[in-house]
Amino acid sequence: MRTMTRCTTTLFFWSCIFWSGITGCVATDTRFVDNWPSIPLPSNRDNTAAYAQAVGLRRSYVACLMAADDVPKARIDCASQEARYQRMRKQQALTRLLSSHVGIEGKQIRAEERRWITFRDDFCASDDDAETDVCLVEQTADRATQLEGRIELAHVDTPAHEFSAN
Known part of the structure; x- marks a missing residue:
């Protein structure tokens, strides 16, 4: 029997799987768990450039x-x-992130990406094709930025000796 248990601490989200006597637990930074859009949308045209x-x-x-x-x-x-540019940027960030997370963490990232696609499609649904297209671009850029931030955070949190060319 397979069950999943989750508990939240200050910054980390622990996922544990108990299956046939095998236990695996992974900590995921909660700052990135289903936090979309990660950067608030501009409230007026004056904030567009900053956004x-x-x-x-x-x-x-x-x-x-x-x-x-x-x-x-x-x-x-x-x-x-x-x-086109933002999809490529997001895909490159996702690929880099997945290459550094294997096993349970990789599966969690892929599941998160599927949830993000559902969020994006629902969030951007509109009768106005132009608004939908603009929204899709902005949400894809937001997601790419979020993924790139996670890659940078992983490098900051990784001990220096893991980067040596030995």
Whole structure:
């Protein structure tokens, strides 16, 4: 019989699996567990540049959106260009993160990614195609930034001797 037990401490989320007498426990930093969007959305146009910089949107994308104003076709064109870049950025970060987490941690990250996709799709659902496309780009950039932060945090938390070229 397989069961999963979870308990939360200050910063870490412990997952333990008890299966056929084999026990495995993993600590996951709770700052990243289903925290989406990880960077609050701008409340007005004046905060757009700061938000774009925080989530890693390119300046060319922000300029394109500003020039497009509220013309749906133009906004969709802007989003399609940036979407390719942000998907690649997120996938590279996810691949790097998964390469450093094997076993239970890797499975947890993959399950988290599936939950994020569900969140993103629900969060960005709209009758307005332009708004949906812009939202998808922004949420993908936010997720890429979050994953990149986890990679950096893992390197900070890793002892220096693990980076030596021995």
